[in-house]
Amino acid sequence: MAVIVSEEKSTNSANIQFLDLHAACCIGLNGLTLNKMEGDNCTPIGTWPFRRVFYRADKQDTPLTQLPLTRITKQMGWCDDPKDNDNYNKLVELPYLYSHEKLWRDDDLYDIIVELGYNDRPPIKGRGSAIFMHVMARDGSPTAGCISLRKDDLLNLISLVGLNEVLEINAPK
Numbered sequence: 001m002a003v004i005v006s007e008e009k010s011t012n013s014a015n016i017q018f019l020d021l022h023a024a025c026c027i028g029l030n031g032l033t034l035n036k037m038e039g040d041n042c043t044p045i046g047t048w049p050f051r052r053v054f055y056r057a058d059k060q061d062t063p064l065t066q067l068p069l070t071r072i073t074k075q076m077g078w079c080d081d082p083k084d085n086d087n088y089n090k091l092v093e094l095p096y097l098y099s100h101e102k103l104w105r106d107d108d109l110y111d112i113i114v115e116l117g118y119n120d121r122p123p124i125k126g127r128g129s130a131i132f133m134h135v136m137a138r139d140g141s142p143t144a145g146c147i148s149l150r151k152d153d154l155l156n157l158i159s160l161v162g163l164n165e166v167l168e169i170n171a172p173k
Contacts, residue, residue: 002047002168003161005147007032009172016149019160023153029142032171036119036128036145038082043145044128047168049117053158054103056111063112065158072110076103082125089119089129101130109135112154116167133157133167 003018007027016025033042052068054076062069074094079087081099092100103110114133123129128145136148147167149157 002166003157004168004170005043006170007172014147016147016153016157018157018165021153021156021160023149023157024140025153026136026140026142026148028145032169034171036131038080038126038128040128041142041144043143043147043169044118044131045169045171046118047166048131049166050161050163051115051117051120054110054113054115056104059108059111063155063158066162067114067158072103072113074104077101078103078130080129088125089123107137108151109137109148111135112151112158114154114158 005014005016005025007014014025014027016023028043029041031042032045034045036042036044050067052070053063053065054070054072055063057071077092077094077096077100079090079092079098079100082088084098112135116131118131119127132146134146134148135151135154
């Protein structure tokens, strides 16, 4: 069974549904795309497996989930630099020479991160990196290409999904 994300073109809002969970979510600032490129602020349309859950143990109890769990440390980053031949779209240890996102953030957005299997086996340079599900900004603002949910909804979702579930992001209706 798939977790479904759909954007209503007429209202420019997005929703996620799985079993009895129906929740609002945020997508990339520039909407959905079939042709994802690094830095385009779009969320890629397609079907992506759930890989693992990262969490801040100092701010969040261990989440209940069947997915593999990884505690976020201050030394964790995610390489988003297509010039990096070895680690583009991969977890890296900080400090790091190439462009990257820090997973340990001052805001609450990355208190829980679900790594999605987008452009990762193998990564194709420039096709987009770090497509995560994470905690929604307090003001409900769009993401840089990820999917964000309210913290309670994200915790509920990861408690429901199994190891072989996928996230299906559909084109606007």
